[in-house]
Amino acid sequence: MTPAEIAPKDRLIVALDLPSVDAAEAMVNRLGDSVTFYKIGYRLAYAGGLPLVGKLADQGKKVFLDLKLHDIGNTVAQGVDSITRLGATFLTVHAYPQTMKGAVEGRGSSNLKILAVTVLTSYNEDDLHAAGFRLGVSELVEARAQQAQVLGIDGLVSSPEEVGALRKIVGHQMSLVTPGIRPAGAASGDQKRIMTPGRAIAAGADYLVVGRPVVEATDSRAIAEAIQAEIAQALG
């Protein structure tokens, strides 16, 4: 499927950052047929959430496993090989060359798509410098995107602020997935590079990841559907 063929509704990925499998399943039930794509990250994965990947896939949902792997290449390759059997659509690794190379090797010819996390959306220039990087956010995101492309990575995670530049580098060969999405007026929390759903889609993002604004809402389904409507409007 080319990015242009992705239905507006399927571009919203809801982050199930919830404390238990019961809480996650209750959220999936509340969202019903409105949401087709879910993300499982640290909180749920370490609370027994990995079997939920296959369960959601059996219900026709897609699952983004956001484990942000980073280790020596051999360990990453072996870990990713195990993960190919869980039924996820996307898996994240950090965008370090050895890590990305190992992930591509572990993925092999399976259907699992590897996304490289370029620079976390909670980081700004000061945070990067404090972590010892010489490059600024946009330079590091672009350098990592070029390396990811050469290594055969399937997609990139960045903030929507970098999507325009990334599209020029990688074209439509790689999926561009953006957290750091906030509906107008929503609290940014710890996110520092943020955009509204409509602006992120207009900038060229393929998928939007939204957690707290949906899962902490009084009416999660209404918020998810409002985001999907904004996505559809931005796509024209």
Ligand SMILES: O=c1ccn([C@@H]2O[C@H](COP(=O)(O)O)[C@@H](O)[C@H]2O)c(=O)[nH]1
């Ligand atoms: O750079 C990144 C990579 C991953 N994330 C994850 O996305 C969600 C965002 O949740 P919100 O509640 O909408 O802020 C969360 O699971 C992060 O781990 C990211 O935010 N930035």
